[in-house]
């Protein structure tokens with residue numbers, strides 16, 4: 001340990017906090033817009049769980065979706081910006097090891113995700129009743145979901161050499177996986193093929209488990225979801241750490 | 253003998269077909285003021301980057317104060333400060349934040365007193381609260397020097413620190429770096445202003461196409477590859493045939509006569525007098541690094557090494 005971890009974490013948190021309007025307020029506002037539009041358009045047609053109104057059903061999914069996307073955006077855009085502008089040398093010249101580098105970027109991504117997620121939930125809590133019988137599950141899934149996307153963001157930021165490569169990663173992998181993870185519907189209501197496909201998507205378990213925390217209901221048992229989401233997180237972290245140790249695309 | 257400040261052994265690095273480093277070996281002793289010279293693309297920045305761990309050499313070892321830059325990277329990087337060639341900065345932060353974060357990366361919690369001192373010495377104190385974006389190019393370069401110094405590294409490497417820097421600032425920069433050298437810091441610099449290297453550095457390595465083609469004290473390089481020239485303009489008479497060897501005549505009519513030392517200047521003047529030539533003007537041109545550089549670069553790099 002070099003002792004450089006706290007400073008790198010601080011830098012990463014300051015980086016998004018200084019432009020909080022764009023990195024925190026904007027995603028909260030778009031999540032609320034989704035809620036208003038979809039609950040209005042679909043409330044009459046969809047009942048995901050008996051006794052849970054569609055607007056209620058939407059809130060945890062939208063909050064988690066915002067968390068996932070922002071965790072990814074934080075880590076990936078920070079790394080690629082530093083690579084392209086070249087200021088990453090100041091971090092690479094310091095005695096910060098791969099583990100510390102990983103932990104700092106990951107934790108900052110999780111912090112941003114938690115702030116955005118809390119923002120979404122608090123902004124709509126006075127409109128939509130949210131019983132939240134299981135706050136421990138809420139924390140567990142919030143951290144794991146944000147962790148998966150934080151690690152994926154690191155991976156994408158390290159791999160991409162240009163902004164459009166990162167945009168491709170985001171548009172063709174992250175966006176479809178978040179939208180098709182049961183944010184707007186219960187996966188149980190899908191045709192068999194799509195149901196099976198959704199079950200291969202690790203983001204689905206983060207959202208499903210997160211919803212369990214709010215209503216005590218979910219498609220999959222929360223312990224199973226947490227185990228699968230954690231496994232995805234561990235696999236991505238392992239891969240990212242390996243790349244960092246090898247200096248892949250950072251130390252030429 | 254003390255551990256060398258920097259020790260490079262057989263370092264090689266290829267980029268596709270380009271050999272950026274082709275078996276470089278080099279030692280810089282502690283306390284030296286050392287110049288790394290060479291034309292564009294010679295491999296200077298690649299060598300410096302390998303020292304800092306920004307580049308992974310394909311082969312060879314590099315050590316900073318005895319610490320291997322790969323296996324003991326933590327210790328090696330604490331002992332080394334590098335000012336990169338390109339101006340880079342993080343537009344999210346002010347000058348002071350930049351330096352506080354940089355200190356933090358080295359695990360230094362409270363570095364305020366030293367940061368204030370560097371800001372003062374680099375005439376940046378008035379800009380401490382300014383965003384990095386709002387600085388001029390020369391100011392950004394000074395912040396980069398400050399960043400390289402936050403952890404008080406014993407070895408400081410400056411990659412073309414004076415490119416695009418005005419005269420006044422350049423002098424201030426060199427007086428500061430000289431002071432650091434006097435205080436015991438080892439300084440390694442690259443520059444394309446050869447008179448800077450000649451004035452500042454006691455030892456010089458010249459690189460070409462990834463190889464070291466000359467490595468010696470500044471004085472010896474000058475003696476070996478450059479010469480003192482006696483320039484005379486004659487009022488009447490002509491050069492005696494005995495002097496003609498190696499003599500050239502420039503467009504303005506000056507004869508340029510290579511001379512070794514002061515004794516040979518006298519002897520040459522005596523020969524001229526005896527031949528009946530009258531000297532109208534006379535000057536002695538001291539050896540210049542530029543000439544050494546041009547000669548070495550014109551020669552086949554492999555043979556000269």
Ligand SMILES: Nc1ncnc2c1ncn2[C@@H]1O[C@H](COP(=O)(O)OP(=O)(O)OP(=O)(O)O)[C@@H](O)[C@H]1O
Pocket residue numbers: 252267270271272290291292293294295296297298299337
């Ligand atoms: N990342 C890279 N990818 C491909 N080639 C590279 C890379 N970095 C350097 N090179 C090549 O390696 C060689 C050495 O480059 P280097 O930057 O070390 O030269 P230099 O001596 O610092 O030159 P200058 O005086 O222009 O700064 C050049 O031919 C350069 O094109």
Ligand SMILES: [Mg+2]
Pocket residue numbers: 296297298337411
């Ligand atoms: Mg260079």
